[in-house]
Amino acid sequence: MSKKHFKIILGNWLNGEDGLSEPFNKKKINFLDKISKEILIDEKLNIYPDLKDFGFWCRKKNIERYQKKLNNNKNLIGRGIALHIPPSNVPMNLAFTMAVGIISGCENFIRIPEKDFPQINSLLKILKKVISYQNFKELKKSLCFIKYIKSDLKSSMLSKISDVRLIWGGDSTVRKFKEYDTKTKNVDLYFPNKISGSLINIDELKKLKSHEFTNLVHRFYIDAYLMDQKGCSSPKIIFWYGENMDIKKNFYAKLRTLINNKYQLDFSRTNDKLYLLNELAIKNTSKIKTKIKNIDLVTIDLKKPPNYNLYDNLAYGVFFSVDIKNLNSIKNYISENFQTLTYFGFNKETLTNLIVKKRFKGIDRIVPIGSAFEMNLVWDGYDLIKTMTRSIS
Numbered sequence: 001m002s003k004k005h006f007k008i009i010l011g012n013w014l015n016g017e018d019g020l021s022e023p024f025n026k027k028k029i030n031f032l033d034k035i036s037k038e039i040l041i042d043e044k045l046n047i048y049p050d051l052k053d054f055g056f057w058c059r060k061k062n063i064e065r066y067q068k069k070l071n072n073n074k075n076l077i078g079r080g081i082a083l084h085i086p087p088s089n090v091p092m093n094l095a096f097t098m099a100v101g102i103i104s105g106c107e108n109f110i111r112i113p114e115k116d117f118p119q120i121n122s123l124l125k126i127l128k129k130v131i132s133y134q135n136f137k138e139l140k141k142s143l144c145f146i147k148y149i150k151s152d153l154k155s156s157m158l159s160k161i162s163d164v165r166l167i168w169g170g171d172s173t174v175r176k177f178k179e180y181d182t183k184t185k186n187v188d189l190y191f192p193n194k195i196s197g198s199l200i201n202i203d204e205l206k207k208l209k210s211h212e213f214t215n216l217v218h219r220f221y222i223d224a225y226l227m228d229q230k231g232c233s234s235p236k237i238i239f240w241y242g243e244n245m246d247i248k249k250n251f252y253a254k255l256r257t258l259i260n261n262k263y264q265l266d267f268s269r270t271n272d273k274l275y276l277l278n279e280l281a282i283k284n285t286s287k288i289k290t291k292i293k294n295i296d297l298v299t300i301d302l303k304k305p306p307n308y309n310l311y312d313n314l315a316y317g318v319f320f321s322v323d324i325k326n327l328n329s330i331k332n333y334i335s336e337n338f339q340t341l342t343y344f345g346f347n348k349e350t351l352t353n354l355i356v357k358k359r360f361k362g363i364d365r366i367v368p369i370g371s372a373f374e375m376n377l378v379w380d381g382y383d384l385i386k387t388m389t390r391s392i393s
């Protein structure tokens with residue numbers, strides 16, 4: 001099997017040499033910056049907030065900010081060919097993993113999801129335009145976007161020639177790619193299924209002015225509803241810390257108003273949601289009780305940690321809810337698959353120290369509410385650039 005068996009959408013077939021560079025190569029940073037400008041100036045793309053967010057993230061100024069955090073070791077080079085397998089439910093993950101590959105100095109095979117996403121199509125259109133400029137033509141040697149129907153044979157072939165693999169597709173995809181042979185020095189970065197949650201300090205919530213309260217609810221809405229809670233960092237469980245829990249009603253009321261004004265739970269989503277709730281009831285053995293007054297927002301109060309597989313049924317605005325009076329008790333609800341904790345009313349250092357001191361099995365990210373999807377070059381506990389480069393001593 002050779003390159004003729006793959007549909008190349010953009011770029012050239014890679015050889016593991018011509019497209020390699022040091023991390024944070026100036027020309028590649030400028031390439032990303034040009035992509036950023038093309039995305040941000042196109043008002044037609046405003047209907048895709050995730051694409052706009054990527055455009056803002058890949059600005060030269062932001063990438064250089066990350067560069068400053070890297071150690072002063074200048075003897076770094078991309079490991080070689082990086083194979084990127086983005087998930088099928090988060091379209092702009094493709095953009096992020098592409099950017100990481102470019103910044104690392106690797107050559108990059110990027111598989112385009114089978115499902116058609118207008119955001120991805122718009123991004124590819126911009127990429128084709130920018131990479132045609134004389135200054136950036138040579139970058140075709142470091143990028144190859146391919147599309148193929150899931151195939152063990154083709155995925156296995158790509159795995160054999162890769163030096164790094166970034167597998168974002170969830171548990172089943174990770175298990176499948178672990179079966180394929182790789183180079184003995186190949187480095188894998190696996191991103192299996194994750195769950196995330198929010199921690200809210202009720203005492204601090206009560207201190208907010210009306211517009212501040214509304215703004216916080218809006219930020220929570222973005223984290224939870226932008227991807228129907230299907231993103232790995234979308235909150236599925238809410239921890240309420242404090243004494244007087246009455247203010248939760250105000251929070252939910254504000255959230256419900258926002259949902260009614262902005263969120264469209266169409267027939268297909270409603271059908272999926274009812275199916276998931278039915279499955280949740282069937283799976284549940286701890287007799288979780290909930291009153292469903294409005295299908296757009298369902299909260300399920302917990303008195304003890306749920307079975308991990310129950311999280312699969314939380315989407316489209318269904319949340320576990322836990323009242324706590326002691327931060328230490330959060331540990332009981334944190335599994336090794338817990339990725340992001342968004343928070344309000346706490347000092348981040350306090351939360352970080354708690355996780356380290358109490359040796360939590362999970363939580364790789366702690367960010368303010370509203371920042372769940374904020375990209376970072378440290379993800380799921382991996383320092384992506386350091387992992388994707390080799391150091392010459």
